[in-house]
Amino acid sequence: MQALGQNLVFGILVGALYGLVALGLSLIFGVTKFLNVAHGELVMFGGYACFWAFSLFGIDPFLSFPITMLLLFLVGAILYKVVFSHTVKFAEETKIKNTLLVAFGLSVILQNLALRFFTADERGITTSYFSTAFTVMGIRLPIIKLASLVIAVVFLIALQIFLKKTYMGKAIRATTQNWEAASLMGIDIHKVYLISFALGTALAGAAGALVSINYSIQPTMGLGWTMKALIVMVLGGLGNIPGTIIGGLILGVTESATSFFINSNYREVAGLVLFILVLVFRSSGFFGSKEG
Amino acid sequence: MLKLENINAFYKEIQAIWNVSLNVQKGEIVTLVGPNGAGKTTLLRIISGLLKPASGKIDFLGHPLEKETPNKIVEYGISQVPESGKIFTEMSVLENLELGAFVSRARKEKDQSLERVYEIFPRLAERKSQMAGTLSGGERQMLAIGRAIMSGPQLLMLDEPSFGLAPISVERMFKAVEKINQQGVTILWVEQNVQACLELAHRAYLLENGQIVGEGKGKELLSFESVRQAYLG
Numbered sequence: 273m274q275a276l277g278q279n280l281v282f283g284i285l286v287g288a289l290y291g292l293v294a295l296g297l298s299l300i301f302g303v304t305k306f307l308n309v310a311h312g313e314l315v316m317f318g319g320y321a322c323f324w325a326f327s328l329f330g331i332d333p334f335l336s337f338p339i340t341m342l343l344l345f346l347v348g349a350i351l352y353k354v355v356f357s358h359t360v361k362f363a364e365e366t367k368i369k370n371t372l373l374v375a376f377g378l379s380v381i382l383q384n385l386a387l388r389f390f391t392a393d394e395r396g397i398t399t400s401y402f403s404t405a406f407t408v409m410g411i412r413l414p415i416i417k418l419a420s421l422v423i424a425v426v427f428l429i430a431l432q433i434f435l436k437k438t439y440m441g442k443a444i445r446a447t448t449q450n451w452e453a454a455s456l457m458g459i460d461i462h463k464v465y466l467i468s469f470a471l472g473t474a475l476a477g478a479a480g481a482l483v484s485i486n487y488s489i490q491p492t493m494g495l496g497w498t499m500k501a502l503i504v505m506v507l508g509g510l511g512n513i514p515g516t517i518i519g520g521l522i523l524g525v526t527e528s529a530t531s532f533f534i535n536s537n538y539r540e541v542a543g544l545v546l547f548i549l550v551l552v553f554r555s556s557g558f559f560g561s562k563e564g
Numbered sequence: 565m566l567k568l569e570n571i572n573a574f575y576k577e578i579q580a581i582w583n584v585s586l587n588v589q590k591g592e593i594v595t596l597v598g599p600n601g602a603g604k605t606t607l608l609r610i611i612s613g614l615l616k617p618a619s620g621k622i623d624f625l626g627h628p629l630e631k632e633t634p635n636k637i638v639e640y641g642i643s644q645v646p647e648s649g650k651i652f653t654e655m656s657v658l659e660n661l662e663l664g665a666f667v668s669r670a671r672k673e674k675d676q677s678l679e680r681v682y683e684i685f686p687r688l689a690e691r692k693s694q695m696a697g698t699l700s701g702g703e704r705q706m707l708a709i710g711r712a713i714m715s716g717p718q719l720l721m722l723d724e725p726s727f728g729l730a731p732i733s734v735e736r737m738f739k740a741v742e743k744i745n746q747q748g749v750t751i752l753w754v755e756q757n758v759q760a761c762l763e764l765a766h767r768a769y770l771l772e773n774g775q776i777v778g779e780g781k782g783k784e785l786l787s788f789e790s791v792r793q794a795y796l797g
Contacts, residue, residue: 453650458638458667
């Protein structure tokens with residue numbers, strides 16, 4: 273019973289991280305309808321930013337979040353301006369094909385840049401408190417995992433508040449629903465695209481920092497995380513922000529349960545099976561709207 | 565107030581608008597009528613900046629609009645109620661209205677604008693926390709119009725606002741537009757249903773196949789009606 277509890281808790285902790293990784297991608301996709309398949313590489317860079325801040329400057333990985341996020345925000349803004357803003361001009365079909373192609377090319381470039389400058393060595397962070405854990409009702413809760421959960425939830429809430437209460441946030445939601453109507457309101461669509469892209473990338477950076485804290489990082493880790501983000505997005509409903517975190521939790525718990533009840537080798541497969549099932553039976557995701 | 569000169573526009577390689585010139589004076593209600601596919605919606609999209617003309621000039625209060633971005637055009641004072649309203653269904657009535665006041669000029673006067681909208685459309689005040697997607701057709705159109713006037717426009721353009729509405733909703737909507745005009749907003753109204761506009765409009769243009777084929781005021785509108793009936797039986 274205790275092992276099951278441990279497993280479930282672990283699933284939730286991992287799930288929250290999955291949700292955060294997907295959050296940025298969901299935001300970008302919802303607004304611009306671009307599927308940035310280089311998202312995992314942006315997560316990877318966030319991870320490296322956190323790692324280098326720690327190993328070069330001794331900044332605690334939990335304290336370097338603002339730096340990482342600011343850095344990735346700028347990266348996202350530049351990427352949008354230089355690369356993606358040009359694909360917006362095309363008609364629907366060409367736009368989708370071109371953005372996927374461009375994003376794929378971008379992921380290859382980013383991977384190779386990382387390999388060139390950071391080497392292929394796996395990097396990990398360890399501070400004095402990294403092996404500390406609370407034990408509650410026989411279940412071991414490592415402090416870094418708890419902190420990561422808290423951070424993921426904080427970011428989700430912060431994003432929700434931003435989207436609901438600020439004028440830019442409302443502009444983003446309006447653009448997600450109907451960009452033409454949004455531009456008739458006087459909303460500058462290019463600005464909304466730019467901010468969404470930059471913000472989504474900053475969130476990828478935050479997720480990357482959590483990945484470098486909880487796991488290790490290396491230049492080719494991106495694809496795996498992009499896949500997780502895609503699965504979570506489908507589970508939660510495309511472009512649905514709150515659904516994304518729940519989608520993440522569902523994936524995390526499903527993986528853990530599969531690992532526990534069946535075999536740990538089937539962890540990854542579980543997520544993919546769930547992905548296929550949802551696409552077949554409820555393609556708008558558990559929480560998506562009918563248009564999803 | 566608004567002047568279009570020799571506007572030509574294309575959708576890909578197909579020419580949709582041929583040498584269109586028209587003007588709207590301050591305080592008028594001008595209606596643009598014509599059959600389906602004549603290019604009326606296209607013309608409104610061009611004025612709003614959603615489609616760029618291949619050639620020609622658009623002047624609004626001294627501002628050239630042909631190359632402007634849609635959001636700038638709203639700032640200048642033109643607001644459009646697009647075809648079928650295009651309200652934000654996943655947001656509440658109030659949020660929709662607030663978004664109407666997005667431009668900085670309108671944000672400061674948001675509360676007064678809201679009062680004004682509620683006064684013209686009391687139903688919206690009752691439903692302000694409701695999700696816009698749950699409104700009836702007539703209410704959605706009211707919301708679309710209310711949202712459009714939240715930006716404090718000098719020119720309000722409506723694209724077939726009576727489309728798909730029950731007669732009683734159409735009547736209410738017309739009264740509202742009349743009231744808005746009386747408050748000083750110039751109106752450019754696109755309609756397929758000419759009869760609906762006859763009483764209200766000061767002047768009318770007839771658009772067919774992307775070209776202006778007629779212009780008239782007052783009683784001349786009636787002769788348009790007979791022309792239309794001759795065309796369409």
